[in-house]
Amino acid sequence: MRQEDLVIYEEQIEKIEKALSRLIEDAQAKCVLLVDKDGHLITRQGFTQSLDTTALAALLAGSFASTREIARLVGEPEFSVLFHQGKKDHIHITLVGERTILAVVFDDRTTIGMVRLYAKEATENLGKVFSSANRQDRQTEEEKKTDLDSEFSTSLENRLDDIFSEQS
């Protein structure tokens, strides 16, 4: 299992968001979320204002993790597609690459077939973004990691003091 942090750069996000917007448009979905398998929300597109996307991301990852275990128990390596059907809204979840999960929330304006078709296309595009990004990582990391340099620790300590100390 990989033990590296998931690092997303600006140029990746632009491509990812473009792919997600296109998916919403083509599949007529309400919103889409791209979530790390560990439960961190990477990005979202569409009507997400009324949703608690942080919690949704954690639960989606949890749901996916438990489904994967179920798959393993029945002898499948992984269920790559997961579908929750509701009365009005439905969620279609697919695995993107090794580390991320794409969740599409949609209603009866569209059909599961449309969502499945375009989600598959988006998954392939996103997979390419992540794999090409991995190759670029080494160069860009050098430039970007200076952002997390030395002053970070000092600021962190002050901030933690502010938030947590007064409560205890």
Place this chain on the structure above:
Amino acid sequence: MASINYAFKEISCKIVFYGPGLSGKTTNLQYVHQKIPPQTRGNLISLATDQDRTLYFDFLPVDIGKIHGFSTKFQLYTVPGQVYYNATRKLVLRGVDGLVFVADSQKSKMDENMESFQNLVENLSEYGYDIDKIPLVFQYNKRDFPDISSLEELGKALNPEGLPYFEAVATKGIGVFDVLKCISKLVLDQAKRRQLFPEREIETEEVEKAPALLSLSQMPQTEQMAEALNSSTPVENLTQEAVTTITQKKPEPPAEEITPKPQDTHKETKPEIELDIGEIAEKEKVKMDQIPSRESPTIISWSAGKSGKKTKSKGFFLWRFVNKLFNR
């Protein structure tokens, strides 16, 4: 593992509260949820049974705001403590950045604590994680109960390595925020360190090119590296101000003197890396000569600037090395 989003300037880390059943993991999260300002936290989500026992996990997102330009978020999870739920307990550990082991201080629960800790080690190793590499703090909970183990007994049984621990009464909030503060700092320090010194880079490309970098980076803690190179200034505190202070103390040494000096000083302290530093110093000599204005804090941009993509890591060590030189 942590998610670092440079596009949105966001860091998100996962902290898991582990421990035996009924030791107070969920209570910790409930207390945090109750006490911190609503704008700082999200909703507390509990996937629990009808009897309020955790079935899968509790989840509480905490946003501690911007730190050095990065919006920093923690995702606090608990695991189900009951032995029966090991399958779901293991899933929660996926991608963990920091662990809080909540132990039940009651004497009768000592075996359960040890069993749970052993289970933690096993579950982590199934993911290929090494417990020694993940920040871990202990919370000895229920200190208000009558028949409790002493801190020595708990330490001996669970924490022989002497990692940070806190006494707590989670129902009253005692020791809850202390633990959270400690683990948050450890987790972010580690995430930062991984970004500054990514292991894979060292393992692959840099091995042949920079043996000095390898031998230094293999030391487990950045602080230790700082001690080795710069006894008076821990690396965590190497802020721009520190550099300015150092440079003000020793203004304008002739640039030519810098190159031979590192070799000399390192012969005394770190003989095994002296040659490599020398080589790097040789390669970097031109760049060194470009720092005549050491009264201004330009060393930062020199060491961490975009200009030297490949040489930056080497330059970074050399820069600390120069600091040490000036401190003498």
